Amino acid sequence: MTTRTTTTTRNTTPRAADGARRGVLAVDEGTTGTRAGVVLDSGAVDEVFYQPIRVSHPDPLSVEQDPMEIWTATLDVCRRALNHAREEGVEVTAVALTTQRATAILWDRVTGLPLLPAVVWQDRRYAREMLAYEAEWDQVLLARTGRPVGSRAPYLWAARQIERRPEVAAAHREGRLLFGTVDTWLIWQLTGGATHATTATNACSTGGYLLREHAWDLEWIGHQGFPTQLLPDLRADDADFGVTDADTLGVAVPLAASMGDQHAALLALGGLRAGDGMCVYGTGAFVDVTTGAEPALPRPDISGVLAQPGWRQGDTTRYSLEGYSPTIGSALRWLCDELGMFGSPREIGELAAQGRRGTRRNRPTFVPALAGIRVPLWRPEATGALTGLSLATTKADIARAVLEGIAHSVADLVDGVAATMGAPFRQLTVGGGVSGSDQLLRIQADLLGMPLERAADSATASLRGSAYLAGVSTGLWSSLEEVVHAQPAGQTYQPELDEDDRAEGRAAWHALFGDHLGEPLPRVDPPRADPAHDGPQTTAPPAAGTPHRDSRS
Known part of the structure; x- marks a missing residue:
């Protein structure tokens, strides 16, 4: 199936009353x-x-x-x-x-x-x-x-x-x-x-x-x-x-x-409410989500997801969770620069659109664990892999496998953060250089089973976030909501894969690791629309299992 994309815009903040910039x-x-x-x-x-x-x-x-x-x-x-x-x-x-x-x-x-x-x-x-x-x-x-x-x-x-x-x-x-x-x-x-x-x-x-x-x-x-x-x-x-x-x-x-x-x-990309999250695809991938006025503490059975203040404004803290995968953009550069398999990351994205879909029995799989696995368990000894090759494998098939491997790794981060939060993401805004691949984001939306919005100006998000906080404190804007909601929306990617196919693909991915990752994390379903509720419905997390830890935090 083809993933639909839509582009919308929002109003921008007017100039000051005196016309000064x-x-x-x-x-x-x-x-x-x-x-x-x-x-x-x-x-x-x-x-x-x-x-x-x-x-x-x-x-x-x-x-x-x-x-x-x-x-x-x-x-x-x-x-x-x-x-x-x-x-x-x-x-x-x-x-x-x-x-x-x-x-x-x-x-x-x-x-x-x-x-x-x-x-x-x-x-x-x-x-x-x-x-x-x-x-x-x-x-x-x-x-x-x-x-x-x-x-x-x-x-x-x-x-x-x-x-x-x-x-x-x-x-x-x-x-x-x-x-x-x-x-x-x-x-x-x-x-x-x-x-x-x-x-x-x-x-x-x-x-x-x-x-x-x-x-x-x-x-x-x-x-x-x-x-x-x-x-x-x-x-x-x-x-x-x-x-x-x-x-x-x-x-x-x-x-x-x-x-x-x-x-x-996180702030600039719209993470103002509990359940609002972001993923920045760069050298690695960071997944952050706002959890609200109380911290959602890490679970002992999920390694690599850390609790932290999202931001502290005056005497009030809004908390967040964060998970990280080290080899996303670096895996693309490795394939291009070190192995010479592709001319550029852009070429990988273009070829991936031509790659075959189907069961993993007739197409390749790429695991971008070039520096170990961090979420849901820390496995520093894990290595990358390219498997399932045959004489029928094409370069386009490998390109698609690369993007699917990245998307599965990010889905693991989202699942780990959501399970730690005990609630689903309300929304997920994505950015970073690697997010420029339309094909990657189509695959990502399918594997997550939720829509993604690629921010209109993700490259300056970290610049803008601190500026928004400073501008509110000095009277340039009345609130964070005023300035954040005034920014133009980006492109939205809707999932098109049905739930059975999505579940089958995720199960096949986790099967690649055998017993190394333990049981897959329970699915935290996307929220139903509830305009009266200003945060995700929280549920108690599953009972903690054997303690594991993340030694690189």
Whole structure:
């Protein structure tokens, strides 16, 4: 069957009554580059400026960046965006930050210079040491921080530097040492050293954030040897972080919001109500869903789904769940660049439309587990596979198998997140570079049995999310709903596969893994329309099975 697609539009926010154009300077500091652009009062981004950032790998386990390069790249793109705004007659009324999460930095408050390279969120140098904490701490942390011990170790890393490096120890002894994640570093720089703070959506990814209390988990952080007096001030995502330093940035305006990247994207892509979710298809795939005013805690029988604040606005937190698959876009690049099987990811999508459907007995299957499986169980030893080949197999058949494998992997994420939430997704908005494939999204809608909307401007979602929060706090918009609902809708993909065929396809996929994944997760059916209800009907999750954990969170 052919999947129908539809495109709709929504009204846009009008200009201010005086006719002036206003906007928020938004920064998106990612792992490999920094972007900045002015988000206008319509909610759209004017023009985006980009500067790449180097990532170094001193050894197989270490991942580092230069904090000064992060800062100078951020300053460069901000100045270019501000110059463009002036040329276009746009008044910038606030600044908003979106940043990579859990990348840690130590610096000297007197000189303003970093003492060491930043340790990036992907770093695994202390993963083995963290294993020693699992038996005692995993269940404790799952209940109060929404994630297990994991392998990220920003606090253990900082404690080791204070212990072993004389220059760091001296700065600590003399009261000159500052610690923070990338958001803290940029807030401090942009305010001329006036504010040393972080936010809920950044703190949570370090593993030291108490979900319900909006506070540091001092017991766990201190247990790793970290001096807790070095922790930055913990604030809401839309807090008043002070005024930007005019001598540094060129303007003195409120720094009015700071968010982690996936949280900002969830907000911009419409995740305002419980059950509203998103999937960003990039190098990997992130599936996030808003769960409401109370956290939906991880289940011990579903690994890799983490609880976190979706965003904290004033004194109110809206919580979310997140699942992640590491090899989506990277699998496409591997097939194209390393194996040379296809000329480009676009070619895979075009050929996939010609590939055969039918039972798995007469066509190939691709499993994109090139870096293990994370959801619903963590299986780091799992490997990718291309099976079911015969002399009748065509290149188009393989292309279709690749997209189906990606779609099944994302369906596993959605099923894992929904089962953890104990309720279905209300809606799912998708974005990211790989979501540009119409054929992939047709397959995805069929395997999920629910419609998908590809966002009209998913590439700037993380920029826009923090800007929306800043704009509401400074009066540019009256509410998040006003600006989010004013954005144009994208293309919608309706499922066309009947339920029996969908169930058969999903069962065949899980059968590929034998007993490695245990029993498939129970199906959480899409919700029936209920306009009077502002969230999904929640049901109690099935009883927990044998505990499993995700050591890469």
